[in-house]
Amino acid sequence: MTNFSAAPVGSRAPRDVVPASPRDVPRLGGPQNPSADALREQFGDVVPRVDVCWGETTVLIDATRVLDVVRWLHDDEGQSYDYLVDITAVEYRDMERPIEMVWHLRSLPYRRFLRLKAEMQKDQPLVVSSIWPVYKGADWLERECWDMFGIRFEGHPDLRRILMWEDYKEGFPLRKDFPLRGRFSRSEQLSQALAANPEARYSMEELSIVDAFQDLPADVRERLAGGEQPGE
Amino acid sequence: MMATKKRTVEVELSTSGIDSQGRPTRVPLVVDEQGRPVPMEPTLTLEPDMKDEHMLINIGPQHPATHGVLRLVLELDGETVVRCVPHIGYLHCGFEKIGEYRQYNQIIPWTDREDYLNSIGNNVAFALGAERLFGIEITERCKVLRVIAMELSRIISHLVWAGTTSIDIGAFTPFLWMFQERENVYNLLEGWVGARLTTTATRVGGMAADIPAGWTDGLSNFLRTFPRTLDEVDRILTRNAIWVGRTVGLGVMTAEEATNHGLSGAMIRASGVDYDVRKDFPYLDYETYDFDVPVGTAGDVYDRYLVRLEEMRQSVRILEQALARLPDGPVNIDDPRVILPPKSKAMSGIESMIHHFKLVMEGPRPPVGECYVAVESPKGEKGYYMVSDGTSKPVRWRIRPPSFVNLSAIPRMVEGHLLADVIAINASIDIVMGEIDR
Numbered sequence: 001m002t003n004f005s006a007a008p009v010g011s012r013a014p015r016d017v018v019p020a021s022p023r024d025v026p027r028l029g030g031p032q033n034p035s036a037d038a039l040r041e042q043f044g045d046v047v048p049r050v051d052v053c054w055g056e057t058t059v060l061i062d063a064t065r066v067l068d069v070v071r072w073l074h075d076d077e078g079q080s081y082d083y084l085v086d087i088t089a090v091e092y093r094d095m096e097r098p099i100e101m102v103w104h105l106r107s108l109p110y111r112r113f114l115r116l117k118a119e120m121q122k123d124q125p126l127v128v129s130s131i132w133p134v135y136k137g138a139d140w141l142e143r144e145c146w147d148m149f150g151i152r153f154e155g156h157p158d159l160r161r162i163l164m165w166e167d168y169k170e171g172f173p174l175r176k177d178f179p180l181r182g183r184f185s186r187s188e189q190l191s192q193a194l195a196a197n198p199e200a201r202y203s204m205e206e207l208s209i210v211d212a213f214q215d216l217p218a219d220v221r222e223r224l225a226g227g228e229q230p231g232e
Numbered sequence: 233m234m235a236t237k238k239r240t241v242e243v244e245l246s247t248s249g250i251d252s253q254g255r256p257t258r259v260p261l262v263v264d265e266q267g268r269p270v271p272m273e274p275t276l277t278l279e280p281d282m283k284d285e286h287m288l289i290n291i292g293p294q295h296p297a298t299h300g301v302l303r304l305v306l307e308l309d310g311e312t313v314v315r316c317v318p319h320i321g322y323l324h325c326g327f328e329k330i331g332e333y334r335q336y337n338q339i340i341p342w343t344d345r346e347d348y349l350n351s352i353g354n355n356v357a358f359a360l361g362a363e364r365l366f367g368i369e370i371t372e373r374c375k376v377l378r379v380i381a382m383e384l385s386r387i388i389s390h391l392v393w394a395g396t397t398s399i400d401i402g403a404f405t406p407f408l409w410m411f412q413e414r415e416n417v418y419n420l421l422e423g424w425v426g427a428r429l430t431t432t433a434t435r436v437g438g439m440a441a442d443i444p445a446g447w448t449d450g451l452s453n454f455l456r457t458f459p460r461t462l463d464e465v466d467r468i469l470t471r472n473a474i475w476v477g478r479t480v481g482l483g484v485m486t487a488e489e490a491t492n493h494g495l496s497g498a499m500i501r502a503s504g505v506d507y508d509v510r511k512d513f514p515y516l517d518y519e520t521y522d523f524d525v526p527v528g529t530a531g532d533v534y535d536r537y538l539v540r541l542e543e544m545r546q547s548v549r550i551l552e553q554a555l556a557r558l559p560d561g562p563v564n565i566d567d568p569r570v571i572l573p574p575k576s577k578a579m580s581g582i583e584s585m586i587h588h589f590k591l592v593m594e595g596p597r598p599p600v601g602e603c604y605v606a607v608e609s610p611k612g613e614k615g616y617y618m619v620s621d622g623t624s625k626p627v628r629w630r631i632r633p634p635s636f637v638n639l640s641a642i643p644r645m646v647e648g649h650l651l652a653d654v655i656a657i658n659a660s661i662d663i664v665m666g667e668i669d670r
Contacts, residue, residue: 137494140640
């Protein structure tokens with residue numbers, strides 16, 4: 001039977017060490033990602049703490065220096081964190097604890113996984129610099145973080161809500177002070193939805209089909225105005 | 233100018249659009265004054281002169297080719313896409329918020345419903361994450377069963393992808409073949425866990441059920457017949473002129489771009505980056521299975537198709553090895569703090585009854601900690617980031633959705649392509665809106 005597939009199979013370059021599934025990982029401690037020490041050496045006080053939890057290294061960094069740290073991790077040849085996995089935030093049930101920004105990075109050449117964290121006090125404005133200039137994949141992830149937590153990313157090209165709609169007024173759903181069922185009761189939500197005029201929210205640019213009629217050539221306009229259905 | 237009644241006649245059935253004399257085969261005929269059909273004058277302009285203005289067009293959210301409720305606002309110059317703005321969120325259900333109010337085992341049904349073509353794979357991924365958080369080592373039999381579950385679900389997802397994509401591009405036959413095979417896998421899953429689509433197959437520390445007697449025969453039967461279907465699809469599509477013409481060179485992402493955009497799964501591998509979580513950051517002892525990772529060269533829609541087709545073959549290889557090594561023994565770990573006792577014991581012994589009550593009412597409690605566990609889902613790197621504060625409900629349950637990140641690159645991929653190619657490019661991403669909107 002002919003096999004037509006042309007995808008090269010197994011074109012993975014052989015590597016020295018075959019990684020293994022983690023076994024018997026301790027809760028705290030254990031081998032640390034070498035990038036943590038490199039970060040300390042490079043940035044000093046910007047890295048106040050390094051934790052290892054369930055085998056994953058977490059580096060706490062100063063929230064004001066995020067872009068520098070990430071750019072160095074991405075560009076430095078000894079680190080090569082070329083792959084952004086995820087951007088998210090954590091708010092704890094203990095309302096005194098600061099909100100944590102979390103970045104998950106991978107280095108595909110070195111097969112390393114690193115978690116960066118930055119703490120943000122709740123009485124301060126929740127602002128952190130965007131890492132979009134380094135990773136294009138940060139675009140939607142940061143938008144989601146803004147949408148869900150209300151964290152502003154400075155330098156993001158297009159920071160809009162992404163999962164909730166544009167004029168969603170109830171706040172930021174994943175914050176702990178946001179009730180599970182939303183701020184309004186079901187009946188209030190329903191009456192609001194019925195009273196809303198969704199078309200008023202579209203920009204005129206998106207609705208430009210309404211004006212497009214005026215821009216049509218004169219003969220087409222005449223034909224359409226005469227009752228001819230387009231597409232017949 | 234006399235108003236002529238026009239109608240289009242298919243002159244000759246030809247896929248190339250050109251007949252033996254080199255003339256286009258699709259000539260619209262018009263009726264002249266005497267009522268005779270004559271070929272339309274080629275100089276007649278049918279399209280209104282749009283001058284240099286761009287046109288905005290909405291695809292979706294209710295459009296069959298958007299595979300759910302995706303809305304793409306396209307700015308077109310003629311038929312060429314100048315700008316693409318995706319809008320998502322129509323299916324947002326707040327899974328992550330709900331997860332903060334649920335015990336770990338109660339979250340597993342929610343994982344079914346995000347990427348619903350890969351529900352059993354999500355169950356396994358979530359259970360792996362929770363077990364890392366609990367510090368649990370699962371049994372060997374459970375590991376192999378989960379590998380079987382994940383590879384079956386990869387096959388299901390790729391089958392649906394190949395079927396729907398071929399429909400989008402205009403081939404109907406592969407869709408029927410693929411869904412026939414998918415039915416076989418769903419029958420297997422139904423025999424195992426009782427459900428077909430929303431499986432909820434795993435528990436923290438084990439599985440909901442062991443496979444029934446004789447189930448492996450059904451699986452080996454499937455593994456014997458399934459590659460034949462793959463070969464048939466290979467024959468009907470891979471060298472098909474229409475398929476090639478509609479996929480080659482579309483939506484190209486270079487290796488650097490794919491990495492920088494955070495693409496994963498077949499999307500990044502088609503671009504030539506050999507990143508597969510199963511190989512690079514293995515779990516469930518994937519490093520002990522012998523399988524290859526297909527890698528594309530061009531990073532276009534055609535390569536993504538080739539990569540996914542080959543991945544199904546490799547999944548069959550993994551499944552054969554898993555069947556051969558499936559060990560006997562218990563599926564669930566022996567820890568009454570995490571795993572429910574058997575129903576017969578819970579109803580007869582006081583100790584098991586107390587365990588049962590505590591587990592159901594309070595739920596198992598992991599220690600304080602956090603973990604990120606990623607698996608290679610059919611769509612790409614699917615990760616669960618969980619933070620525990622020592623209570624029975626997570627502080628934060630974050631889904632890293634592969635199709636969300638993959639879809640975010642669609643403006644980059646469709647720019648400069650034709651409107652009709654947007655459908656093919658969008659299909660090649662293999663999106664599931666349930667996972668994107670969560």
